[in-house]
Amino acid sequence: xxxxxxxxxxxxxxxxxxxxxxxxxxxxxDEAPAFCPMKLMPEVIExxxxxxDRPEVKEFARLAxxxxxxxxxxxxxGRRTKIxxxxxxxxxxxxCGYQRLGIAFCTGLTNEARILTDVLEHKGFxxxxxxxxxxxxxxxxIGIREEEKIQGPGWLETMCSPIVQAEILNAAGVDLAIxxxxxxxxxxLFIKYCRVPMTVIAVKDxxxxxxxxxxxxxxxxxxxxxxxxxxx
Ligand code: SF4
Numbered sequence: 001x002x003x004x005x006x007x008x009x010x011x012x013x014x015x016x017x018x019x020x021x022x023x024x025x026x027x028x029x030d031e032a033p034a035f036c037p038m039k040l041m042p043e044v045i046e047x048x049x050x051x052x053d054r055p056e057v058k059e060f061a062r063l064a065x066x067x068x069x070x071x072x073x074x075x076x077x078g079r080r081t082k083i084x085x086x087x088x089x090x091x092x093x094x095x096c097g098y099q100r101l102g103i104a105f106c107t108g109l110t111n112e113a114r115i116l117t118d119v120l121e122h123k124g125f126x127x128x129x130x131x132x133x134x135x136x137x138x139x140x141x142i143g144i145r146e147e148e149k150i151q152g153p154g155w156l157e158t159m160c161s162p163i164v165q166a167e168i169l170n171a172a173g174v175d176l177a178i179x180x181x182x183x184x185x186x187x188x189l190f191i192k193y194c195r196v197p198m199t200v201i202a203v204k205d206x207x208x209x210x211x212x213x214x215x216x217x218x219x220x221x222x223x224x225x226x227x228x229x230x231x232x
Pocket of ligand 1: 008009010012013014015016017018032033035036037038
């Protein structure tokens with residue numbers, strides 16, 4: 001069976017979309033691999049790029065790129081990073097003129113939510129926050145069985161309710177929603193229902209201190225080599 005081509009930038013060794021050439025020179029798109037989205041889907045790229053012609057989108061994208069630029073400093077010994085994500089968040093929210101920020105946090109990261117609230121308030125923002133358990137809805141509501149409760153059978157276990165978190169932040173009129181440590185799947189629902197601009201300060205990783213990339217860094221070692229074994 002002939003496999004249909006689809007974009008696989010992760011396996012590209014050419015990266016002609018990111019060429020080291022001077023302004024005004026043309027990126028050598030012809031040299032891109034056959035699976036390059038620039039070859040497979042030029043019409044999608046053209047249509048999506050046209051979105052930047054909308055003034056508000058163009059300005060937002062410009063501010064994001066200015067923020068990206070400001071996260072580095074050029075020193076005689078070379079380029080160096082200088083701004084951690086929390087400060088990047090503060091600076092970008094300031095650039096956008098945001099005043100009211102909303103944190104959607106996991107109950108397991110309550111302490112971090114408090115600290116983040118302190119930090120953002122100290123920088124002059126108004127900070128709304130909503131815990132994942134908001135609504136106190138029992139897990140039975142979504143069909144969870146007694147043996148699927150984390151605390152064990154017999155306990156009232158309230159569900160994580162990312163849809164409610166999103167709707168509360170929507171209703172509270174926050175300028176920017178910030179996800180803090182929501183689980184996989186819960187974050188998917190939050191993103192689906194959130195209707196205000198949204199960003200992520202941290203994702204949940206119960207094993208690696210909320211740094212899922214640690215597992216990837218260990219994937220080619222004896223510690224987490226199991227990630228690379230093929231599923232039959
Ligand atoms: S867009 Fe094309 S050239 Fe760029 S990384 Fe993807 S496959 Fe490679």
